[in-house]
Amino acid sequence: MSTDLSRRRALAGLAASAALPASLVSAPALAQAWPSKPIRMVVPTPPGSSVDVAARLVAERLREKLGGATVLVENKPGAGGTIAAADVARSAPDGHSLFVGFNGPLATAEHVFPKLPYKPLEAFAPVIATVSQPHVLVVNANDPAKTLGEFVARVKAAPGKANYASVGNASASHLTMELFKSAAGLYIVHIPYNGGPAATQGLIAGDVDALFTAYVNVQGPVAAGRLRVLALAEKQRSPRIPQVPTFAELGLPQVDAPLWNAIVAPAGTPADIVGRLNQAIDTVLAEPAIRDKLAGGGMEVIGGKPEVLARMMRDESAKWLPVTRRLGIKPD
Incomplete structure (x- = not known):
């Protein structure tokens, strides 16, 4: 009797699963199988740029953290980073396309590009803030x-x-x-x-x-x-270049524009995949050898949870909106 009861319960469970919406059934299965193909890290700047340097350092170590997965860095410069951002924004939200961006395409571009094909705060799932730079x-x-x-x-x-x-x-x-x-x-x-x-x-x-x-x-x-x-262009002097004064020290405190890089995925990427990416990349950024290499390039590690990046993106967008409106900045 107990065997028959177990069999009936199992069949009932299968039937219930079949009745669920496909999205609810497939998301956990997708996450468990991830990554199932190469992961693209799309960089909106040319090879050798600061964003590219940081991205390649992360990609190299990320392969090992994800069990030998293939991680490819793809450079797509142009239009202030929005070409690459739009590419990733319209990619499948399956954790295989990532955008390695910065302030512009992730927060301020919508204030200066009237026909931007994506809205930064809606098009992406924040993964992690990576580095800041003087x-x-x-x-x-x-x-x-x-x-x-x-x-x-x-x-x-x-x-x-x-x-x-x-x-x-x-x-x-x-x-x-x-x-x-x-x-x-x-x-x-x-x-x-x-x-x-x-x-x-x-x-x-x-x-x-x-x-x-x-x-x-x-x-x-x-x-x-x-x-x-x-x-x-920051509030305080940088330990990387301590001899360089800030604009505030020189009488222009309005010129405050810190730079940061970050990694995002298309909106709708399963939360557990975002979490795995965040944990893996945060672990990479914490490695002394990686920190030393980034510091050698004048970059400081940020790291942290996706919520940290989400707040940075919101704050940056809010900060520059009145500035761009006041200055009337439009693409040339």
Whole structure:
């Protein structure tokens, strides 16, 4: 009798499962089988950029943390990171497509791209905030301006003749320069480049006069005496470049624009897959060897739960909305 009763209960359980919506049955099974194919980490900047460097360090160790899974880094630069972001936003929410983004495409792009094909706060499931980076204003080492004050005076003496590079429309480098221009009363022409390396080369070549960028993008040329750092766009000095003053110290506290990188998945990705990704990546970021390599590139680990990143994205979006409206920033 007990055997018959067990068999009847088992059959009843199967019948109940069959009656459930497919989404409720498939999600746990999907998570258990994950990853079942290569994981794409889509990077919105060219190889060699700060975002790319951090992504490749994580990808290399993530393979081992996920039991030998294939993790591929795919570079898709352009449009301030929104091309890559849109790619991942429309991908299947199965944990096999990740976007390695930054402030722009994850929080501020919708304020400057009127036809953006995704809404950052709705299109993604936050996975983890990875690193922060010193955000600096740099000029060519041959520029006669040795300080921020001298640079401001030089630009004001010839309005409209100076220009600046950005790493792309709607990027942090674009928005921060516009914020600086507004705070200091400057007129400088915008010349967008396709990523940090190209913008840096343009500055080294003398094609542009200034650039806001992550310090990791310029630390080599700065050390070689080809570029000069004028100021840091954050509230406090960075331990990586303690000699560089902040804009607040130099009388422009409005110019506060810290940089951060993060990893997100398409909205709807099962919570347990997001949790496994978060735990694995957080473990990678905690490794001393990884921290040392990131620090060597001028990056500090953030880490933490998905909720930390979700809050960062909300706060960043709210912070820049009134700024972009006031400045009337639109894609060139």
